Amino acid sequence: MKTLQIKTAQNVNINFTLANVGQRLVAFLVDNLLKFAYIYFIIAVFDFNLFNDSLKGDQWSIKAIDVLVFLPITFYSLYSEILMNGQTIGKKLLKIRVINVDGFKPSTTDYIIRWFLRIVDFNLFSLIYIYMASLGLSSLYMLLMLIFIFGKLVGFVLILFTDKNQRFGDIIADTVVINTKDEAQFSETILEDIKEDYIPTYPNVVKLTDNDARIIKETFKVASKHNDYKTLIKLRSKIQEVTGIKSKHTTDKEFIDAILKDYNFYTQNM
Incomplete structure (x- = not known):
C-alpha cells in the first residue's frame, strides 16, 4: 500500500494510507450505479412523451427539461x-x-477543479469517439468502441502509475484520496482544520509552545467529552496566565477552541 507522509508546520510527521485503484474503481462503480438508478427512476415515473406532446415544436423547452433532469447526476x-x-x-x-x-x-x-477535469480523466477520448461516431464511420465500429473504453480508463491508468495514486484532476487540484482509518492520526496531533478565510482573535497565542498546544488539545478533548467544566475553567485560567490573553468568548469551550485554531493559524503562516 502506498502512503503519503505529511510534515506539518509544527514538525509533526503524519502518514496517510492512499486509496488504491481497486477501492477507487469500486467507489466509482457504486456512484455510477446510483446515477443509472436515478435515470431509470426518472424515466419510469415521469411520462416524457407527455412533455414532448405538450411542448410540440418547442425544442428549447424540451432541451431545458432534459438539462434540469440531468443536473443532479452531472454535478453529483x-x-x-x-x-x-x-x-x-x-x-x-x-x-x-x-x-x-x-x-x-x-x-x-x-473540488471544482477535480470535478471539471473528469473530462480528461474519464471522457477525453470519449469526445473523439462521439466526433467519429457523428461522421457515421460504422466500418470503424471496433476502433470506436476501443476509443470509448480507453477514454473511461485514463483516470485509472494515472492512479496506477503516479506516486500518490492521483488522477489528472487530483494532480492539478493538489488532492489525494486516502483511507479514512488514518484520519485518527490527524486528530491526535495539535493540528486543527481551519478554513482559508479564518480570522484569528488572539495574537498572543504564539507565546504557547507546541507541547503546550498538545496538552491543551488533549485536556480540552477529554473535558469537553465529559462536560468537565471545572477542568475547562482551570485550563482557561492557565492559558490566560501563560499568554496574558483575556477571553472575548462567552464560554470556556469557545475560548479554548479559538485558542487552538489561532495557534494553528499563526504557526502555519509564520
Whole structure:
C-alpha cells in the first residue's frame, strides 16, 4: 500500500494510507450505479412523451427539461464531495476520502477543479469517439468502441502509475484520496482544520509552545467529552496566565477552541 507522509508546520510527521485503484474503481462503480438508478427512476415515473406532446415544436423547452433532469447526476460528485467532506456515497461505503496533499480539507475551488477535469480523466477520448461516431464511420465500429473504453480508463491508468495514486484532476487540484482509518492520526496531533478565510482573535497565542498546544488539545478533548467544566475553567485560567490573553468568548469551550485554531493559524503562516 502506498502512503503519503505529511510534515506539518509544527514538525509533526503524519502518514496517510492512499486509496488504491481497486477501492477507487469500486467507489466509482457504486456512484455510477446510483446515477443509472436515478435515470431509470426518472424515466419510469415521469411520462416524457407527455412533455414532448405538450411542448410540440418547442425544442428549447424540451432541451431545458432534459438539462434540469440531468443536473443532479452531472454535478453529483461535485456537490457530494463538498457537502460530505470529501466523500461521495461510493467513497463513504469504501471508507475513502479526498484531502489536500498537505493533509487539510480541500477548498471549494479544489473540488471544482477535480470535478471539471473528469473530462480528461474519464471522457477525453470519449469526445473523439462521439466526433467519429457523428461522421457515421460504422466500418470503424471496433476502433470506436476501443476509443470509448480507453477514454473511461485514463483516470485509472494515472492512479496506477503516479506516486500518490492521483488522477489528472487530483494532480492539478493538489488532492489525494486516502483511507479514512488514518484520519485518527490527524486528530491526535495539535493540528486543527481551519478554513482559508479564518480570522484569528488572539495574537498572543504564539507565546504557547507546541507541547503546550498538545496538552491543551488533549485536556480540552477529554473535558469537553465529559462536560468537565471545572477542568475547562482551570485550563482557561492557565492559558490566560501563560499568554496574558483575556477571553472575548462567552464560554470556556469557545475560548479554548479559538485558542487552538489561532495557534494553528499563526504557526502555519509564520
